[in-house]
Amino acid sequence: MENDLKETWEDEFQTLIREDQDRALATFRTENFEARVRARIADTAEEPRRRPFALPSIPARGVAMALVIVAAVAAVAIVFWPRRPSPLLTAGDVRALWTALDGSPGVKILSAPGTSEAARPGRHSELPSSFERTLSLLRAQRQARGNEAAPGLAEKPVPHLSFRDKVRILYRDKVIERALLLAIEKSKEV
Amino acid sequence: MLILLAASLTPAESPSPAERKGGYVILDTYIAVFREMAAKGSNGILESNLNNIMTQVVKAKTQGEIDDIFYSRFARLMAVTKLVIVPDAGHILKPIIERETRRFVEDILGEEAAAAPELGIGTLAESITQELLNLQIYLDTKDQRKKMMEEFYKKFDDTAKK
Numbered sequence: 001m002e003n004d005l006k007e008t009w010e011d012e013f014q015t016l017i018r019e020d021q022d023r024a025l026a027t028f029r030t031e032n033f034e035a036r037v038r039a040r041i042a043d044t045a046e047e048p049r050r051r052p053f054a055l056p057s058i059p060a061r062g063v064a065m066a067l068v069i070v071a072a073v074a075a076v077a078i079v080f081w082p083r084r085p086s087p088l089l090t091a092g093d094v095r096a097l098w099t100a101l102d103g104s105p106g107v108k109i110l111s112a113p114g115t116s117e118a119a120r121p122g123r124h125s126e127l128p129s130s131f132e133r134t135l136s137l138l139r140a141q142r143q144a145r146g147n148e149a150a151p152g153l154a155e156k157p158v159p160h161l162s163f164r165d166k167v168r169i170l171y172r173d174k175v176i177e178r179a180l181l182l183a184i185e186k187s188k189e190v
Numbered sequence: 191m192l193i194l195l196a197a198s199l200t201p202a203e204s205p206s207p208a209e210r211k212g213g214y215v216i217l218d219t220y221i222a223v224f225r226e227m228a229a230k231g232s233n234g235i236l237e238s239n240l241n242n243i244m245t246q247v248v249k250a251k252t253q254g255e256i257d258d259i260f261y262s263r264f265a266r267l268m269a270v271t272k273l274v275i276v277p278d279a280g281h282i283l284k285p286i287i288e289r290e291t292r293r294f295v296e297d298i299l300g301e302e303a304a305a306a307p308e309l310g311i312g313t314l315a316e317s318i319t320q321e322l323l324n325l326q327i328y329l330d331t332k333d334q335r336k337k338m339m340e341e342f343y344k345k346f347d348d349t350a351k352k
Contacts, residue, residue, distance in 0.1 A: 161218045163326055169221055170319040177315035179227035183236050183275035184311065
């Protein structure tokens with residue numbers, strides 16, 4: 001008796017489970033369950049935040065590879081680069097540059113102390129070749145200018161004044177007296 | 191041929207055009223500087239320009255654009271000008287300035303002007319003005335003066351031969 005009741009309950013449970021499965025399967029098949037699930041997920045999911053600047057997405061693997069290559073090149077350059085005694089310009093080199101630049105158009109060197117030391121032969125052999133070439137070019141240009149006749153006063157753009165002009169300026173305008181008065185007043189203020 | 195003939199007729203010691211032009215340019219520059227100073231009233235302009243003029247004068251002398259006489263007189267003019275405008279707050283340079291300016295005025299305007307108890311700016315300016323015009327006349331008459339001197343010496347030699 002008890003066993004029969006148990007089997008009856010089990011049969012009913014199995015029937016109920018089967019019916020639920022059949023109903024769920026029918027619903028999945030007839031009502032496009034997959035599309036509804038995706039739509040639900042899309043509704044509940046947060047929108048992805050936009051970046052302030054649209055940067056191209058670089059794979060992390062590529063970045064790492066590039067860093068490795070750069071580091072390798074830098075290491076090779078540091079280890080195998082030919083070393084010079086002094087990569088920076090020494091005081092003598094600067095004086096040599098001053099000497100070469102002094103007198104160039106647009107360049108006025110106030111003082112170039114110790115130029116004789118800078119002009120020692122062989123000193124510039126340690127300089128980089130481009131720097132040395134520039135110095136040689138400037139020296140050659142300066143020497144060429146020195147060989148030419150320097151422009152005299154007659155070539156200066158001074159307004160020509162005749163004797164009559166001079167008399168008019170000096171006596172009528174009294175520029176000498178006026179200028180001296182101004183100059184003496186200024187000098188007394190010092 | 192004509193050029194050679196003209197060159198042979200030119201006196202050997204006649205001043206070259208560059209020499210005359212150099213002196214004229216120096217005088218023009220000096221006056222132009224004072225004119226600018228009187229118009230603008232800046233002492234820095236005058237002093238720095240005087241220094242530039244003197245540099246050019248020395249250069250012109252070296253290059254033979256001006257002769258010894260012009261150089262000497264103009265250099266003195268520059269020195270007096272500089273002494274007058276140089277700042278001397280403690281009156282340290284006063285004896286030198288007084289002595290040199292009086293000598294300059296005496297040489298240009300005479301003893302009476304230089305003997306005044308107080309040497310005014312007007313007197314000094316008159317002296318500088320006169321000297322500038324004297325230098326202009328010196329340049330203007332330099333060729334004629336040399337020509338006259340040559341003619342005089344020629345006549346003297348001819349008289350001595352007779």
